[in-house]
Amino acid sequence: AQKITQTQPGMFVQEKEAVTLDCTYDTSDPSYGLFWYKQPSSGEMIFLIYQGSYDQQNATEGRYSLNFQKARKSANLVISASQLGDSAMYFCAMREGPNSGNTPLVFGKGTRLSVIA
């Protein structure tokens, strides 16, 4: 079974509008972390935002926010005021277990976001 599911292969958004990228996850571990990465055409994965399973509040980082619904096992990324430079692949990833940098990440298949002027 897929541990991370991203159901939107591609999304379009008008510049300056907000967009939501969906992510659902599957784990039985009570301790886990959820990440969103951006991958431009250059290939490098750029860390955007993190949500821990025990965090009470939704994470925010500038124009990025994470809509964390634990009971539904969803962790959607919201990008506000989209910019042309936001056009890229976006990956949702999960780390099961304690919050440690040595735990491998499991990635979804990604969503390609295209921002239209």
Add this chain to the structure above:
Amino acid sequence: DAGVTQSPTHLIKTRGQQVTLRCSPKSGHDTVSWYQQALGQGPQFIFQYYEEEERQRGNFPDRFSGHQFPNYSSELNVNALLLGDSALYLCASSLDDLAGTTNEQFFGPGTRLTVL
């Protein structure tokens, strides 16, 4: 502060050959993980090195091997290349554990391997 660097950027090999990819972690990081990203897919974990030892391994055959040096840099070796090994190979570095942070992995730009 230097980020994660990888070399070479691109590589073309033929079936049956062997390849070595290189990674230098972010300054201060001691753990290196390797991921394979096939076209149209998310990255998949290959293995991780810490203190010059392979600490964890994903579901990849023994043709995939690695090494970590005392300066924490790492190599990924793939023997007997198959067409299906064509992919973007990403290196990620992290600290083993740093309390109070997200402990995110920092990724390099990747090496794009094409097997003909």
